[in-house]
Amino acid sequence: MSVETAMPIEFSDAAAKKVASLVAxxxxxxxxxxxxxxxxxxxxxxxxxxxxEKVNEGDMTIEKESVALVVDPMSLQYLVGGIVxxxxxxxxxxxxxxxxxxxxxxxxxxxxxx
Numbered sequence: 001m002s003v004e005t006a007m008p009i010e011f012s013d014a015a016a017k018k019v020a021s022l023v024a025x026x027x028x029x030x031x032x033x034x035x036x037x038x039x040x041x042x043x044x045x046x047x048x049x050x051x052x053e054k055v056n057e058g059d060m061t062i063e064k065e066s067v068a069l070v071v072d073p074m075s076l077q078y079l080v081g082g083i084v085x086x087x088x089x090x091x092x093x094x095x096x097x098x099x100x101x102x103x104x105x106x107x108x109x110x111x112x113x114x
Contacts, residue, residue, distance in 0.1 A: 007060075007062055008060070008076060008079070008080045008081070009060075009062065009069075009071060009076065009079045009080065009081070009082050009083070009084065010062075010082070010083040010084065011062045011064045011069040011083075011084050012083055012084065012085040012086065013064070013065070014085055014086040014087070015033070015069070015084050015085050015086040015095060016064040016065035016067055016069075017065055017086075018086040018095070019033045019065075019067040019069070020065050020066060020067045022051070023051075023067055026051070028053070030053045031051045031052070031053060032051065032052055032053070032055065032061070032067070032068040032069065032070045033049060033050075033051060033067070033068070033069050033070070033084075033095070034049070034050050034051070034052040034069075034070045034071070034072075035047065035048070035049055035069065035070075035071055035075065035079070035084050035095070035097065036048045036049075036050075036071070036072060036075040037074070037075040037078045037079065045078065047096070047097050049095045052070060055068075055070055056072065058072065058073045059071065059072050059073070060073070060076055069084055078099070078101060079097060079099060079101070080101065081099075081100045081101065082097050082098055082099040082100060082101065083097070083098040084096075084097055085097070085098055
């Protein structure tokens with residue numbers, strides 16, 4: 001029996017469904033979406049997304065729709081309270097982070113500062 005606890009970062013239904021479809025296309029059920037923060041970009045930090053089979057010690061894993069989102073502890077501190085989402089629009093389709101900690105962002109939405 002599992003108990004729902006508040007997670008420091010949310011994994012939207014849209015993002016989970018897209019991850020599920022991409023994992024199915026790759027025919028590798030071990031793939032997880034990893035979100036991370038690195039230095040750089042036009043605002044100081046930038047978000048990155050990759051697929052990873054490995055979960056490292058200290059990583060946070062959030063499961064939804066039978067897929068997983070993985071965040072390393074260093075990146076998590078910048079993402080607390082955020083939502084990993086997926087959008088499709090005129091500018092294309094992409095994973096993104098709605099981050100309440102970001103004080104400024106750039107036009108591409110992949111770079112931010114705190």
